[in-house]
Amino acid sequence: MSTADENDRLLLNFENIQQYKNSLPSQSNISSNVILNSVWNENKNILNEKVDEIFKSAKSLLQNSDSESHIRTWKSSLRTLDPESIFHRSVPKCNTCSATTHKRFEQFLKKTCNCDIVKISNENLTASDESSQESREEPIIKPRFGRNRHFKNTSQNSLVGKKFTIEEPVQDLDFTKEELENKAHKSNVAKITFKTAKEQLLASNPAARRTLGTSKKAQAKFVSPMIGAVTLEKQDSQETEIADERLKHIDPKMIELIESEIIDKGTPVSWEDIAGLQFAKSVIQEAVVWPLLRPDIFTGLRRPPTGILLFGPPGTGKTLIGKCVAAQCKATFFSISASSLTSKWIGDGEKMVRALFAVARCHQPAVIFIDEIDSLLTQRSDSEHEATRRIKTEFLVQFDGAATSEEDRLLIVGATNRPHELDEAARRRLVKRLYIPLPETDARKQIIMNLLRNENNELTPDQISEIADLTEGYSGADMKSLCCEAAMGPVRAVPLSQILNVDRDKVRPVCLKDFTSALQRVKPSVSQDDLGQYIKWNKTYGQGF
Numbered sequence: 001m002s003t004a005d006e007n008d009r010l011l012l013n014f015e016n017i018q019q020y021k022n023s024l025p026s027q028s029n030i031s032s033n034v035i036l037n038s039v040w041n042e043n044k045n046i047l048n049e050k051v052d053e054i055f056k057s058a059k060s061l062l063q064n065s066d067s068e069s070h071i072r073t074w075k076s077s078l079r080t081l082d083p084e085s086i087f088h089r090s091v092p093k094c095n096t097c098s099a100t101t102h103k104r105f106e107q108f109l110k111k112t113c114n115c116d117i118v119k120i121s122n123e124n125l126t127a128s129d130e131s132s133q134e135s136r137e138e139p140i141i142k143p144r145f146g147r148n149r150h151f152k153n154t155s156q157n158s159l160v161g162k163k164f165t166i167e168e169p170v171q172d173l174d175f176t177k178e179e180l181e182n183k184a185h186k187s188n189v190a191k192i193t194f195k196t197a198k199e200q201l202l203a204s205n206p207a208a209r210r211t212l213g214t215s216k217k218a219q220a221k222f223v224s225p226m227i228g229a230v231t232l233e234k235q236d237s238q239e240t241e242i243a244d245e246r247l248k249h250i251d252p253k254m255i256e257l258i259e260s261e262i263i264d265k266g267t268p269v270s271w272e273d274i275a276g277l278q279f280a281k282s283v284i285q286e287a288v289v290w291p292l293l294r295p296d297i298f299t300g301l302r303r304p305p306t307g308i309l310l311f312g313p314p315g316t317g318k319t320l321i322g323k324c325v326a327a328q329c330k331a332t333f334f335s336i337s338a339s340s341l342t343s344k345w346i347g348d349g350e351k352m353v354r355a356l357f358a359v360a361r362c363h364q365p366a367v368i369f370i371d372e373i374d375s376l377l378t379q380r381s382d383s384e385h386e387a388t389r390r391i392k393t394e395f396l397v398q399f400d401g402a403a404t405s406e407e408d409r410l411l412i413v414g415a416t417n418r419p420h421e422l423d424e425a426a427r428r429r430l431v432k433r434l435y436i437p438l439p440e441t442d443a444r445k446q447i448i449m450n451l452l453r454n455e456n457n458e459l460t461p462d463q464i465s466e467i468a469d470l471t472e473g474y475s476g477a478d479m480k481s482l483c484c485e486a487a488m489g490p491v492r493a494v495p496l497s498q499i500l501n502v503d504r505d506k507v508r509p510v511c512l513k514d515f516t517s518a519l520q521r522v523k524p525s526v527s528q529d530d531l532g533q534y535i536k537w538n539k540t541y542g543q544g545f
């Protein structure tokens, strides 16, 4: 073997690895991983091919020792070498990585490590001498790949121009120990994964990765969801461990429940789906949506509120607005009714609140929509149940945490039909208080048109206007009920004897007559008295419009 060959032997295909590393800033996760895969396969072959050469150098290294058993041990060690573990050791330590090789390899795979790949040379081969081997209970002599910082140069043993002392490998070079540590580490990781349920969460909803937000580290920078996919992927991979931390003390069952029941995965709502409410829409757009999309601009005094309150009669689109905000901000939408916290989760409501915020933090940016927030943040009374009081306290603690954290991108949207029952603490926190009134004539017209869009109907624009005029005082939900009722008209017109066999195309279109008879059955659900209360409260505490 030539000196050059021995001094600078690359067991890893450096060029190939470099190609992978170069690809990281410019390519997607998938393409980078494809390259990494090919890197791995290629290196695996190279490593396997080199076993004989390594053996020769080992023999040369041990030339002063004529122990055949030594050489045999070397050979068998080399043959059983796991190329992957060599690859692990080839990933050098970087400033951001922890000390363990396993972790460093993980970091490398996650593309967060920018270290150079170490050249593996014959200098790094090591072996134990006979005496040291004898002193072990189970003699194991294994080659060491990596930096030769653990060797002392002496003139005792010479290997092709390089001088080494063949000495007992220092403890951290012991492959067996290191492998055991790696195994223990892996099993710990497995345990953590099981306990935290973060993995379960991501496995059942891969789309959730998308919504993972900022790092919890003190120096972490806020990353806008508008930034490209590569950045998000990097951020996402960094986030996995942190998210585990956040969910560490949360009951996995609760996490699962939140994931399956509270995260809303319905069709995204757009502004056009919400009829009327121009004022509320523009305030929300300015105060919440833009800041969530451009956090770099909305800082300091422009910092968005953490909580907004939507109040008004039932069925006027408060939930629709909450869903729309989430869709517009590309945020995860958590929807929970406060009354379910105090009734359904009785005894566990407090934990549920904590779990909800913890999961939401893992899905940032997130919108937490709390319907009937009045039942949670109601004015204190002597009859207040202890459990309810605890839930409320926990909610306020979590709320304040989200409000003061620079990194949390959580928006709490409270909705209520009874704003006057909210206490001062709630009013103070829900800084934007928007009145969501009954739809006006034009909005009712739009609701009718939206709902009839996919129905066979023969209504003219004038007739739609006529229906809109006749429905003064109807809420959006009332309008929906009216349209559903009217849509039944053509079906009711089919003789009972034919209903099971009638051709779908033979059912007549919905007409004005159906609406006039539906108007007899569907009445507005909101009373004038109630409206008066909302208007009064809006004047005192509302944002105005």
Ligand SMILES: Nc1ncnc2c1ncn2[C@@H]1O[C@H](COP(=O)(O)OP(=O)(O)OP(=O)(O)O)[C@@H](O)[C@H]1O
Pocket (backbone or CB within 6 Å): 273, 274, 275, 276, 277, 313, 314, 315, 316, 317, 318, 319, 320, 321, 371, 415, 416, 417, 439, 443, 447, 475, 476, 477, 478, 480
């Ligand atoms: N402004 C609106 N534009 C379009 N549809 C509306 C509007 N308001 C209400 N609707 C219709 O009424 C239904 C109920 O609306 P939503 O659940 O958003 O009301 P809400 O104000 O949250 O009611 P509640 O106070 O009872 O929870 C919606 O699914 C939608 O079909």
